[in-house]
Structure formats: structure tokens, C-alpha cells
Amino acid sequence: MMNDKLNFKAFRVEEENEKFSSAIKEMPFTELEQGEVLVKVYYSSLNYKDALSASGNKGVTRNYPHTPGIDAVGTIVSSTSNKFNNDEAVIVTSYDLGMNTDGGFAEYVKVPENWVVKLPKGLSMKEAMIIGTAGLTAGMSVLRLVETVKPADGTIVVSGATGGVGSVTVMILNKLGYKVAAITGKETEKQYLLDLGADEVILRKDFEALQNKPLLKPLFAGGIDTVGGIILENMIKSTNPLGVVTACGNAASIKLELTVFPFILRGVSLIGIDSQNYPMKYREQVWNKLADDWKFDNLEANSTTISLDELSEKLSLMLAGKLKGRTVLKLV
Known part of the structure; x- marks a missing residue:
């Protein structure tokens, strides 16, 4: 289907008898509905909402099993949208991503076209996730x-x-x-x-x-x-x-x-400030500023990059208030 892959890896949080556990699982692809795009995720990032979702906080995520991750950046590999083309680099943040819709802690994510912003010129994918929702x-x-x-x-x-x-x-x-x-x-x-x-x-x-x-x-x-x-x-x-x-x-x-x-x-x-449902017009304006006249030289210095295998530990540290700056999850 997608590059002939039948499944993809995702960080899944599961609930059994009101107890929560997490593991990296193989997930199947599902068909796109009208107006949706499938994004191959290159990077995601860690946010406090992700840590809450991964710990089983029902105020953030109502139903499990679930894949957290309120940030994602990558390329479109399949689309039923007229707004975006295959191979286009895009950012997906906030709305319901990673909360009650499976999020960016996965190799692929399927989202509505209205959640997607084109990656601005002047920002790499990694830089976009160092910025992220935060x-x-x-x-x-x-x-x-x-x-x-x-x-x-x-x-x-x-x-x-x-x-x-x-x-x-x-x-x-x-x-x-x-x-x-x-x-x-x-x-x-x-x-x-x-x-x-x-x-x-x-x-x-x-x-x-x-x-x-x-x-x-x-x-x-x-x-x-x-x-x-x-x-x-x-x-x-x-x-x-x-x-x-x-x-x-x-x-x-x-x-x-x-x-x-x-x-x-x-x-x-x-x-x-309501970043979750911030109007797309102003969302694009802020992203373009962050890629241009607001961009700072020491962006990378404020971040740590981790793999899926390190994710559970870092989420626990975030809940304990022991992380500083930005933590970026590398998926490709």
C-alpha cells in the first residue's frame, strides 16, 4: 500500500482493568476518507499533553488504546485532498491530534486536511518540531x-x-x-x-x-x-x-x-491563548514568522533528540518536571 508496507510502528498506550501500559506496536494502515491525508512522520516532539495522555489521563484522552503525539512533521504519501500533493512537506499540530485522534508518535499519521500547514521555507523538519506546539x-x-x-x-x-x-x-x-x-x-x-x-x-x-x-x-x-x-x-x-x-x-x-x-x-x-483551535490564518502567520524574522540561531541547542525506544522514559521525566527545553522524537 504505502511503499508496499502493510504495517507501521507506533507508540501505543493501552488500558486494562484501569491500569495503563505502553509499548511499540505494529499498526495496520486504514483507508483515507474524503478530505484526509496520510503523512509519513519524520519527527514529532514531546509536550505535557502527550505525557498526560500516555499516563492514562482521561481529561486528555477518553478512549484507549491510543497513540499520543500532538505534533508531527513529514511528507504526504497519500491524499484525498485538493489542497495538498504527494511528497509535500507539512506540519500537523494541535486540534484533536494525539488527544482523541491517533497522533505523531508513529511512523504514519492520518489527519483531516484542515489540520495541515505547509512546512515554511526556512525551516527544516527537525526545526519545526523543536518549535512544535510549544x-x-x-x-x-x-x-x-x-x-x-x-x-x-x-x-x-x-x-x-x-x-x-x-x-x-x-x-x-x-x-x-x-x-x-x-x-x-x-x-x-x-x-x-x-x-x-x-x-x-x-x-x-x-x-x-x-x-x-x-x-x-x-x-x-x-x-x-x-x-x-x-x-x-x-x-x-x-x-x-x-x-x-x-x-x-x-x-x-x-x-x-x-x-x-x-x-x-x-x-x-x-x-x-487557545493554541488547540487557533484559526489557520493566524497559525500560518506565526509559522512563517518563526521560519523567518523570528527564527533564532540557537534553536538546536535548546533541544534533545530521542528514538521511539526512549520515549516512555522521557514522558515519565516530563510528568515529573525533569525535562528542560524541547525533546524531539526522530522517526525516520
Whole structure:
């Protein structure tokens, strides 16, 4: 069928008696429906949602067996779409990929045409997955922030700065000439963040310990938050008048305990980032920027490449908060 192959390898998560296990399995090809494409996956990447899905989190993936992987890049080998041709290099991220639709931790993935973006000139496949959903989310956040806040306005504070979204955010902002204050809970990673482009590093425990007041001393022109909870609260309360804060994560908490004072006394704007269903028009815009004027020189230095055999171990480390930067899965 596809290069005369009858089956392909995939990282499968299975459930038995409410217990979950994972293994590399041989999977059969299935027929394409109208408007679908089959992509030979060259690279995928690890994201927190993937780790949750692989651990059996029913809030991410309802039914098992399942193949996680919310990112994939490769070439189209079969298509019922008028938008894409065979051998075309493409990126597939977010939507339902890897959540309730089998994802990129496999040699092949079948997806609707509306989930697919052409790989921009200026990006290799590996670079696209170093960026991945995490970098795309970072790019969406930066895109909204820079509409209002300029480098001359002051420092931008970034939370979860050693993680996938945070680390790419630090690099993009540095590339664009912004001063960056990076928040991290990892005291040993200060030099890593300075090397990425941060101008200063703030320990998470210190930022969380700021006084519990409706408003705090204005310190930042804007902020990009990836964790939620008290970090986001304090970020909003310490943002300058007319500053902008974006929010894209809730690992710390889904709750936000604030007064309206930052918004009505300082005019601070809070912008939510939904990378899963971000409109294709803006998705393509961000990818093109990441391939061109937002592209940074030390992209490879912020990544580790692994094989399918190493995937289970790395997903466990991600759940434990012991990975930094981006982890790329090589399939070809």
C-alpha cells in the first residue's frame, strides 16, 4: 500500500482493568476518507499533553488504546485532498491530534486536511518540531503581546521559562529586542535561561511570595504566563499601566483570584491563548514568522533528540518536571 508496507510502528498506550501500559506496536494502515491525508512522520516532539495522555489521563484522552503525539512533521504519501500533493512537506499540530485522534508518535499519521500547514521555507523538519506546539503557542502569545507592548516600554516577564513554551518565548522576545525576566522553580537553571536570552531570572518561590494585595508595584511592561495560579495573579498585579499579559496554561491552578483593580485602575489587558483551535490564518502567520524574522540561531541547542525506544522514559521525566527545553522524537 504505502511503499508496499502493510504495517507501521507506533507508540501505543493501552488500558486494562484501569491500569495503563505502553509499548511499540505494529499498526495496520486504514483507508483515507474524503478530505484526509496520510503523512509519513519524520519527527514529532514531546509536550505535557502527550505525557498526560500516555499516563492514562482521561481529561486528555477518553478512549484507549491510543497513540499520543500532538505534533508531527513529514511528507504526504497519500491524499484525498485538493489542497495538498504527494511528497509535500507539512506540519500537523494541535486540534484533536494525539488527544482523541491517533497522533505523531508513529511512523504514519492520518489527519483531516484542515489540520495541515505547509512546512515554511526556512525551516527544516527537525526545526519545526523543536518549535512544535510549544513554540507555536509561544509565537501566538508573542504575536498578541507585541501588538501593544514595544521593547522600549520595559521588561517582559515569562513564567515556566525552562519549559517548552517558556523557553521558546524567551528566545523570541530576545530576538525581537525585548528585555526578559524569566521565572523558574529550578534554581540550578539560571545560567541556562541567561544563555537563552533572559536578562534576569526570578525564582518562582520569590515571585509567589509577593504580598497578597489587590495591586503590586508595577514592574513589567507585559507578561507571558504558561502556568496559571498565583504566578499569573502576581504577574497581572505587577504589570505597568496599559500593559498586556497573555495566559496559555494552568499547570499550577485553574483558579484566578483577583480584584478588577489591575484592569480598571491600570488598564491592564489579559489575553487568553487557545493554541488547540487557533484559526489557520493566524497559525500560518506565526509559522512563517518563526521560519523567518523570528527564527533564532540557537534553536538546536535548546533541544534533545530521542528514538521511539526512549520515549516512555522521557514522558515519565516530563510528568515529573525533569525535562528542560524541547525533546524531539526522530522517526525516520
